[in-house]
Amino acid sequence: MTDTNKKFLVGIYDDDDVILDAVSKVKNAGVKIYEVYSPFAIHGMDTAIGHPRTRIGIAAFCFGVTGFLCALTLTTWTMGIDWPMVIGGKDPISLPNYVPAMFELTVLFTAFGMTFTFFLSNGLGPTVKPLLFDPRCTDNKFVMAVDLSKNKMSEIEITSLIKASGAEEVSIKQI
């Protein structure tokens, strides 16, 4: 996931509101922002940068349906087909009794599926080296990274834009 040998302009901010405003200011000036890093979720940040809305919700639905169908198959096949049994005078396949198992498996599949989707879609894993422009971004600083190769404006222009938008410090980082 890491892009190698790229030059980034890194602006460090002190406040989430400031960086949220800064993102729209810098973006309106025509700069393409690579990404913003923050110690906590800033609402509206992804849309401000211009990231498309996350689609992992679709995955949730698919996992849920899979879980439900697996549970339906498991319960009806074991109870009604493989070894049909009459319990309490009910039909071998008595669906209302299977609702708890089906519900639990639906939830189980969705939760596991979603967690792994979440890790995969973000490229997270036990051996992943984090792409950190500044280690303080998991503490109390907010970091804006601009990929210089993707922008037509000069380094100086973008630097002054970032500075004007409220950044405490601006530096260049090669990754």
Next chain:
Amino acid sequence: MHVTSPVRTPLVTGGKTYADVTEDICKQVEGKPTKEWKAAFTLSFVVLLYGTCCVFWTWWEGLGVWGLNKTVGWAWDITNFVWWVGIGHAGTLISAILLLFRQKWRTSINRAAEAMTIFAVLCAASFIVMHMGRPWLAYWALPLPNTFGSLWVNFNSPLVWDVFAISTYFSVSCLFWYVGLVPDLATIRDRAQNKVSKYIYGTLSLGWNGSAKTWARYEYISLILAGLSTPLVLSVHTIVSMDFATSVIPGWHTTIFPPYFVAGAIFSGFAMVQNLMLVTRVVYKLEDYITHEHIEMMNKIITLTGSIVGVAYLTEFFMAWYSGVEFESYAFINRATGPYWWAYWAMMTCNVISPQLFWSRHIRRSVTWTFFISVIVNIGMWFERFVIIVTSLHRDYVPSSWAMFYPTMFDIGDYIFSFGFFFTCFFLFSKYLPVINMAEVKAVIKSTSEKLPIKVSGVSKADRLASPAYKKDAE
């Protein structure tokens, strides 16, 4: 997020900045274990060892070492199981249901409460495995194709539903907890001084870097997991109650059980959260994060659920009489006036009367009172399960087989095991993982902290109010 309502009291006091939050929480993880921690950990570990010996003997000799008899075939073990599962309800309720209700005060307590949930569910599961007598055959409870004949588990049975409910609840709680931990583990990773902790927290934090994309997905998945966990948490105790309610034992066979059990579970769960948090708060000096406001909020939930439980007790009694079923009526009269009357009245006093004290503002904001009443509530909730299980069984349809249940040292020892296990796990958690969700607390700090200095926020309040982001939020 940036809207500050003037009527709300701040959730985090002491004018904490983002850096303060990191420092306050991380220093517990980074520092050397304190003397108090070592002493407490050693004590709980010794208790765990004693309990382990008792459990070992239970398995070695068989369930005959318990005080069970032909009439009372379920007693302490199942009581402990239901009690622990109930306690395990608070964590996910706090992190899931309160998230859906946008209750921001949950952020200071959700981490520890979720950890408590996981340990409590493990304790509960240990009683199921103990009750199996032959724990090496525990996998028989799973729907596995087998070589002993083509028989499958019975999906009509609430005991099988329980296997599904508890294992799902446990694993989903673990996932929820871990996903929430990842950003905080990354914070610890980036502060780590030595190689070992850099490696451990680096591996556990999965390369998290807090990019906006990741955060957006994080928020989304939190919402999905919360949406899944909300019906899940309600389903678990519903199904536990069905273990009883679908039987034909007078005192068990009632439709009120699911909501009554769920309310009781939340009731005892919050009481246990109070007990743990009040101690953690003092030991780790977290008074600014877990304020009197938090304590009061939880006490309100305790009062609400305690009152629901009280109403359920009365309804049960009324229905036993109103149903006109002799056996049902007798079961309840026997509960209140029979040989186990003391257990019944202990339950009534602890669960119905004691939480009503929280109507007084002074009491529900008092740390000492809260701690004391929470202990009482947990004792009461243990007695509730004991009353439901033992008093319903000990005098059944055939008077000649009436019997009493007396616990042996192994009934007690196995219960002690669960305490040792629970506290050993909790102490390990509180030392090696951040007890407060730093990322989520940071996210609510500004909207709630009145005193956030301008030099930290970078903008004056007037500027903040004028910003387009604020206006957008205000809309």
